Amino acid sequence: MYSIRFSAIAVVIVLFFSVSYANSLWELGSVQSFSKGFAVTADTGKFDSAYKNPACLSGLSGNIIQSSYAAVFDNQAQNSNFGFGVTYSDLTFGLFVPVSIIPNIPETIDNAGQAQQIGSFSDLKTSPTLAVSKSFSGFSAGFNVAYLYQRVAQHSGSGLSFGLGAVTTYEKISLGASVQNIGQLSWTTGRKETLNPEWSLGLGFKALPQLKVLAEYQTTQDTTSQINTGLEWALNDSLKGCAGVQNLSNPQFSVGISLDAEPLSVDFGFAQDKQLGSIYKMGLSVRNLL
């Protein structure tokens, strides 16, 4: 038993230090993980957390349909998502279709040394993702594959990305790791972009029966590393509050609330970025409808 756990931890650590790539659209979808500062790599048994760590799909019982909408940075961008998850034996499958659109981007030219706007265009990005997670004794491992598509002005890019994740639990502590953004994007301009690897190592601690504390270290190749923290507080069986801090060194505070009335669950999240403005996220989940 212990050897399996040690193996799981070893897998987690190996995953963390491996260089791999995944699509980072996890920020586009889940409401609850957003409310928890995205510190959800070790947030086991949460469909919401599967955006970031496919292994977290394990623990889902039955099936779930989820949709969400977000107005980002004072509505400069809008994100929406559709998700479906189902468990079959020790395997859990998830399908996510996040879509992000940034409309009305100024199209400008250089007119004698000054900007002249000649129109506007949109940036649409989507990445339908299929994820699968398998439970082992004491730990779970997951895998996802995403089809990437992005359209900017008259050009588009497409490609595939992969991600891996694992999570293990020991008494009140859970440990998770994921790597995402393994892949490449090819543009109609002829450019090929290797995606940025993004890897995360997370810790969860159930401090009280109704309180879970989360923390994770996250890093990518082209941006600075960051530490995220979050917590989830179950006020009663149907109401829970979430709070989080994304990136402690340049903190973005987020809060959220979830109302669970079987089979429906409604989520709301809010954050205020001091530079870019507010983010509102709303989500609706239906369990075992199918």
Place this chain on the structure above:
Amino acid sequence: MKWGVVLLSFLYAGMLCAVETEPTLFIAKLKSGALAAQSSSQLPQGINKVTPINFSKAGQIQAASEGSGYLVYESSPSANLEIVLKILQAQTNLEYVEKVYPIQVHSASNSNQMVSTLAVVQPLSALAENESVLVAVIDSGIDYTHPDLSQSVYQNLNENINGKDDDGNRFVDDKWGYQFYRYNPNSISPNPIDSFGHGTHLAGIIGAQSSNNTGMNGINGHVKLLNTSFLNGFGYGNQVDAAKAIIYSVDNGARVINCSWGYSDYNTVLKEAIDYALSKGVIVVASSGNNGSTATQYPASFQGVLSVGSNKSASEKSDFSNYGPQLFILLPGENVPSCLPKNGYGTKTGTSQSAAMLTGIISKMLSYKPNLTPQEVKSLLQKSTQDIYSPGRDDFSGYGVLDPSKLVYYLKSASNENTLRTTATEVGKPLNFPNPFGSQGTRFGVQSDDFGTLTVRIFNRFGALVQTLQQAVNPGYNTLFWNGSSDSQKELSNGTYFYVTELSTSSKTIVQKNRLTILR
């Protein structure tokens, strides 16, 4: 070498003697309606001579013979000055009696710092000289025969050199200005030509002719310099003569007065003369002093006087430059090139030179816009500085180092003649171009109505900061280039990024958001 040292020693001793052998003077103000003691039999004990001041047409310092005014007492060489002062203070017809304080030019040793007046002159050349402005150089005189100054020095066309007061202004032969050193209304004043060199140097900075294709260009090539001398051939004088010179300058129409000298104490009569000048709308510029300390110097420390210190670089004051709460601004004062007597040119160092620069600049402002009030002049100068040391005004730099380019902009703005490029773009609202952009990079274009700083922060789609750019901006349209890389100089991927611009000027900060797209 040895003989040189001996010769220098003699010269120095001679200079000291010239100072030491000056009789001690006392200045007294008569009570209103009181009569002055006129005959030698009525002179107080220890006093050799008394001279009523009688020179002003309109100044507050009135002639003693008119029933109120001032008396200058000259003590006898053997007199005990403390006793003499007590005796004078016991005179019932006197309002006050003070020992007359000396004055010394604010010169320092040349340094290794090289200063070009071009940095000041060139930006100001954008200002048309619409009107000639009379500037009083109250100093050691001006060599008005210097080829770069002969057309700049004010010439009184109503006066001839003939031993008579042709124009009836009570000053005989003041054709090329007037010499107030040891002024005696009963004798003809010596020629006010400069032998010391200090005044000629200041005159060149302010107004060496710019259209004669010779020598150098002064800050205002069309200024008229009123040659008002009161310092001797060693750069020494006293405050009573200075007061006389100031009032003479005001009464003869000077709009700016340059005082590149001072002393740590002041006579009431000097303050009254300065107040008189200020009350007539004359702008008084004075050097802050060369002690490198907070020591006060007068007239620089009088309220209303523009006290000028020296800077040795764009961000540092000169070591010798006095500082303190009276300091207004800094201008270059080290190794400043200018005219010297007998057709010469050379460099001099000191806050004297800084003050002359400001005097020249103010004369240029008034030439360009003659209706500027002293308060408007001060306000324009104040906001045309480059702030150094502590933000805002501080005692080391005043409001900072004067930036002539800013001054030109503000002056032209004040005249609604701003020739800087403007667009219909809203101030502070950013727009990058081209957009989308590829390997050629993009420029953030921002309209500014003032000098300031533009900061651009670029975030990826998820709000992570990927790049911060910053540069100074001028009034008008500004652009800031970005090549599309992160702060670690890695090429960023295609897609849309958010950016936040922060335009900070002295009066406001404008923050705006927008989007840009990289498409390589």
